[in-house]
Amino acid sequence: MAVTTPTTPSRTGNGMGLRFSGAWLPALVAIVTYLTLPFGRPGRPFLTIEPDLYALELGAPLLWIVLLGAVASFVLSLLRLNTAVRGDALIATGTVGLGAGVLWFILSATPFGIGALLTLAALALVLGHALSESGRIQGDAFIATSILVVSLFVILFIIYPLFTVLRAAVIIDGSFDLSQLRRTLTHPLFFFLDNPRSQIDEIGLTLRWGMVVAVLTGAWAVFRRRSVPIVALRLVLGGIAGLIIGVLLYGRGALPTSLLTVAIVAPTCTLLGLAFALLGQRARFKPIRRSLDVISVLPIITPPFILAFAMIFLLGRRGIVTHGLFDMSSNWIYGIPGVAIAQILAFTPIAYLLLRGSISSLNPALEEAAQTLGAGPWTTMRTITWPLVRPGLAAAFLLSMIESLADFGNPIILGGDRNYLATEVYLSLTGRFNPNEAAAYGVVLLALVLGAFFIQRLWLGGGSFVTVTGKPSSGALAPIPRVLEIALTLVLFVWTVFVAALYVSIVVGSFAQLWGVNYTFTTRHYEDFMRAGWPVFLYTARVAAISAVPAMLLGFLVAYLVSRHRFFGRRFVEFGSLLSFATPGTVMGVAYIFAFNTGPWLLTASATIIILALVFRNMPVAIRAAVAGLAQIDPSLEEASTMLRARSLTTLRRVLFPLLVNTLVTGLIFAFVSAMTAVSQVIFLVSPGNQLATVLLLGWVEQGQLGRAAAMGTILIVSMLFTILVVLGLAQRISARVVRVEG
Amino acid sequence: MKRLTLVLVAAAALFLSHAQAQRVNLLCSPDLAWCEALGPAFTEATGIPLEFIRVSSQDALARIRAESANPVFDVWFGGTGDPHLIAMRDGVAEMYIPSTWDDIIPELKSVINEEYIPLYAGAIGFVINEEALGDLPLPRSWRDLTDPMYRGLIAMPDPTSSGTAYTTLATLLQVFGEEDGWELVEGIHMNVAQYTSSGSAPGQLAGRGEVAIAIQFMHDGVKFAAQGFPLTVFAPEEGVGYEIGGISLIANAPNRDAAIEFIEWALTPEAQAIAGDLGDSYQIQSNMNTVQHPLAPNFDEINLIEYDFDRWGDPAVRDQVLTRWLNDVFAIPR
Missing domain, CATH: 3.40.190.10 (Periplasmic binding protein-like II)
Incomplete structure (x- = not known):
């Protein structure tokens, strides 16, 4: 490594005379913070300055190495050496300093103090400079540091907490023990098929399903005149599929219940999403698109639990529709039907948003070309349209599947006598005092979600999860056939009426004396809300706002690095952000409790841990927005800027930011709104003085304070809708102006 | 990069939470x-x-x-x-x-x-919505609850997640003895429409007419009645735990x-x-x-049983009861 790599941005080659490394400043900061600020802290408070917590007082040999690393880095960065050699040396000193510090915390399990935080962060910056100057990472110091910081965050706040869950599932009281995992997996709450007390023979019925489906698929293969091995294969696959259907239908317990619900919800959401996307993009009647835009934001602005209750009042045993209109008295809504309906209502708009991208990026010219070449409509559909829509459909399916598996609010209200995986995580931790069992359920959920991801990857043949987005193409789109349009419009109409009825009933409920019993007008629920809920609401808004900024910045950074740079660990960063997005909220919440309650990362019972949980939960939203935005910008703009010697931070600031204002603000708003309505990931993290609106809402719902809950729901919905409309409107204006000025 | 260092310092400041005074x-x-x-x-x-x-x-x-x-x-x-x-x-x-x-x-x-x-x-009891009960007679005893005419009309909390429901199970096992007690639990199970995760939720379901009979703490029933739900609250005659x-x-x-x-x-x-x-x-x-x-x-008007807190509060006993309930009762399809 004696030769300076040409890609390093060091200026030794062009005689600009910058003889020392940029690492001198962070190294100096590391030394100063090491000497002046406490390294540990006594408990939760960060700002207590106690002399015996200073690194020098602690006197551990490892801490001397930290100081040594920092001083060595500082001296080295001022030496006139070959840039690459100096970079390598700085990598060594930085790593030694950082590693010693981290090791000390792991070994001593002392909560880290403000000094440690700053010192180690500064050493990470030294390392970033060093990696860039040595040419080990292709990019300038900013890129190198960003990669380092993002990877560190992914390890600390995503991988490490999940690892603790995994550990809690198999390590009980300090020793490796699979009994808890086994007990959970063989427990009737998790899964059982044969029920000796039932009149029906579950195993026999399941086997019959296996046989029937096997025979059907085999017969179909014979009919299509396939070769013998293929017929045999179809028989086996059909048999397996049939058995799975049987198990889902006759099995009881959380696993078959969750999976059966997914099997209903995910295809329905995908199909409805596709229908709405077709309608939105290709309908002749324009107002439809407007109403779809409103529908698509509803789920994220709707707080949990409330919609499920509105459903009970419309469709329950005494429901306005079921009992009032049709004089039914049945509990059908409790269980899989109710949960499935609630989830379809909530997740179809998400599928729609994804599919809107891929439908709008369909280039009609391709379909026309196929037809000109003599392909029939079905052949065109199969060979052109389907492969193009397939990634979008797969993404929509996967997303609705994950959301359905992770959903916690609907099953807990509407689950009836069926139990769900996501609620079992919560109930085993809070109801049965068994964190190990909660962890075991978490592992199952995680395995299901990741399994689905890898199947999707296999099916789509690679392709980045992050970059699955659509780029709208210009050009006239062929309208859909009139019959189809009328049918789809009808579906949309029924949907809209139903959703509108639900939201109206929430508002009505918030003004009724006793929702469901006594509909005399009152404002007392709003008075109660102002007294008991308003401070919490404001606090939640503050926390959500604080979390939205780093979520957006980090999301943008990840999107920029992943889509514009090739670097070692890129897949890892991608995988990490995938994990944070795919992990069900309750599992992540449990993980944060396990990970951040003791040792160096003592963060429980603070606003910090809530903010961190929200940042890493909502980061993927921002990543998606930023990737979509970046995809619209030609990389040649940045190349031009780089060629004019702008550093990447400058390019980011002067070129990309102005072009992406709109996207970034959208990402910011959605991160904020999602943080406001999040529940499952923060339910375990609230503490006195750090109460959140949605968790309070769950408390009210459990206590039967439905009027108050409806009042808070109404206020949340209205204020979030207002935020989205006003802020996004403003952002569009600003971005239009920026583009005019800069352009 | 200097600016970035400053940004990082500022970000670190985000981590700071306030020191707390005595409260x-x-x-x-x-x-x-x-x-x-x-x-x-x-x-x-x-x-x-x-x-x-x-x-x-x-x-x-x-x-x-x-x-x-x-x-x-x-x-x-x-x-x-x-x-x-x-x-x-x-x-x-x-x-x-x-x-x-x-x-x-x-x-x-x-x-x-x-x-x-x-x-x-506080004592366990019945919380009943007579309107939702319709023409059916008021159940007076635990044994009445096993009558098939109340099928789909009862709500009680889920014993695996609610202390209220566990107290109910323990009550039945103490009043009727292990053998008859489990039989009764099974009989009630056949009529239960919904097990709720929260102990006070059954009364709300009854109050809104989603079910007619809720088994829960009487003081919660009294609360819902005071809020305006059409509910009657009383203790079954064989005796109740508390x-x-x-x-x-x-x-x-x-x-x-x-x-x-x-x-x-x-x-x-x-x-x-x-x-x-x-x-x-x-x-x-x-x-x-x-x-x-x-x-x-008023506890003087209620037939309170001699609840053995030492035995039924023991985590091992609790575990045993809940496991049996899950495996032998909850598993029975209704």
């Missing part, structure tokens, strides 16, 4: 209205600020255990007795004898072997002095009167000098 961090398990009324009254009486979080008693125990290395909370107020007992035996809560100890109703102290501080008592809610000092509480002051205050007649007056809570309060609220179910 009471309360883990509050009874009705929300009661929890809300406590803070202002306590602060007025002592000048010490109070922050609370309302969580069910099961959830509370889970949190106290999870945080035992670095407790956040100082006092655990209310909630079923069993988890208080477990917390004491686990050492995550510590026994503190308040100065009002001698004023606490002696029976309440003796049945739990003085292992935790009794705060209130809970003795507790108040516990968390071991290694961060604000121990304030915590003790709170416990002292909470057991005074004035503080206990808050439950019924402001807190929508109608349990029998543990201090014998407290004027009981007129709506509170």
Whole structure:
């Protein structure tokens, strides 16, 4: 490594005379913070300055190495050496300093103090400079540091907490023990098929399903005149599929219940999403698109639990529709039907948003070309349209599947006598005092979600999860056939009426004396809300706002690095952000409790841990927005800027930011709104003085304070809708102006 | 890069949380209205600020255990007795004898072997919506509930997640003996429309007519009736079990002095009167000098069983009962 790599941005080659490394400043900061600020802290408070917590007082040999690393880095960065050699040396000193510090915390399990935080962060910056100057990472110091910081965050706040869950599932009281995992997996709450007390023979019925489906698929293969091995294969696959259907239908317990619900919800959401996307993009009647835009934001602005209750009042045993209109008295809504309906209502708009991208990026010219070449409509559909829509459909399916598996609010209200995986995580931790069992359920959920991801990857043949987005193409789109349009419009109409009825009933409920019993007008629920809920609401808004900024910045950074740079660990960063997005909220919440309650990362019972949980939960939203935005910008703009010697931070600031204002603000708003309505990931993290609106809402719902809950729901919905409309409107204006000025 | 360093320093500042002065961090398990009324009254009486979080008693125990290395909370107020007992035996809560100890109703102290501080008592009962029952007769006894005519009309909490439901199971097993008791539990199971995760939810379902009969604590039923739900509350004739809610000092509480002051205050007649007056809570309060609220179910008129808290509060017994319920009862399709 004696030769300076040409890609390093060091200026030794062009005689600009910058003889020392940029690492001198962070190294100096590391030394100063090491000497002046406490390294540990006594408990939760960060700002207590106690002399015996200073690194020098602690006197551990490892801490001397930290100081040594920092001083060595500082001296080295001022030496006139070959840039690459100096970079390598700085990598060594930085790593030694950082590693010693981290090791000390792991070994001593002392909560880290403000000094440690700053010192180690500064050493990470030294390392970033060093990696860039040595040419080990292709990019300038900013890129190198960003990669380092993002990877560190992914390890600390995503991988490490999940690892603790995994550990809690198999390590009980300090020793490796699979009994808890086994007990959970063989427990009737998790899964059982044969029920000796039932009149029906579950195993026999399941086997019959296996046989029937096997025979059907085999017969179909014979009919299509396939070769013998293929017929045999179809028989086996059909048999397996049939058995799975049987198990889902006759099995009881959380696993078959969750999976059966997914099997209903995910295809329905995908199909409805596709229908709405077709309608939105290709309908002749324009107002439809407007109403779809409103529908698509509803789920994220709707707080949990409330919609499920509105459903009970419309469709329950005494429901306005079921009992009032049709004089039914049945509990059908409790269980899989109710949960499935609630989830379809909530997740179809998400599928729609994804599919809107891929439908709008369909280039009609391709379909026309196929037809000109003599392909029939079905052949065109199969060979052109389907492969193009397939990634979008797969993404929509996967997303609705994950959301359905992770959903916690609907099953807990509407689950009836069926139990769900996501609620079992919560109930085993809070109801049965068994964190190990909660962890075991978490592992199952995680395995299901990741399994689905890898199947999707296999099916789509690679392709980045992050970059699955659509780029709208210009050009006239062929309208859909009139019959189809009328049918789809009808579906949309029924949907809209139903959703509108639900939201109206929430508002009505918030003004009724006793929702469901006594509909005399009152404002007392709003008075109660102002007294008991308003401070919490404001606090939640503050926390959500604080979390939205780093979520957006980090999301943008990840999107920029992943889509514009090739670097070692890129897949890892991608995988990490995938994990944070795919992990069900309750599992992540449990993980944060396990990970951040003791040792160096003592963060429980603070606003910090809530903010961190929200940042890493909502980061993927921002990543998606930023990737979509970046995809619209030609990389040649940045190349031009780089060629004019702008550093990447400058390019980011002067070129990309102005072009992406709109996207970034959208990402910011959605991160904020999602943080406001999040529940499952923060339910375990609230503490006195750090109460959140949605968790309070769950408390009210459990206590039967439905009027108050409806009042808070109404206020949340209205204020979030207002935020989205006003802020996004403003952002569009600003971005239009920026583009005019800069352009 | 200098600017980036500054940004990082600023970001680190985000991590800072404020140092806290002496105050009471309360883990509050009874009705929300009661929890809300406590803070202002306590602060007025002592000048010490109070922050609370309302969580069910099961959830509370889970949190106290999870945080035992670095407790956040100082006092655990209310909630079923069993988890208080477990917390004491686990050492995550510590026994503190308040100065009002001698004023606490002696029976309440003796049945739990003085292992935790009794705060209130409440009995299990039926909470019935007669409108939703239609032409069917009112069930008077536990045995009535097994009649097939009540099929799909009963709600009770899920014993695996609710202390209320566990108390119900333990009651049935104590009233009817193991064998008949389980048979009865099975018979009731056939009529249950829904097991709820929260102990007080069945009464709401009954109040809104989603079911007709709820099995839960009578004082919760009285509360819903007072809120305007069309509900009647009574105890079945064979006898009912009861809970003795507790108040516990968390071991290694961060604000121990304030915590003790709170416990002292909470057991005074004035503080206990808050439950019924402001807190929508109608349990029998543990201090014998407290004027009981007129709506509170009168224990003299209820056939209370001799509930064996030592045996049925034992985690091993509890585990055994719940496992049997899950495997042999819950699994039966309805």
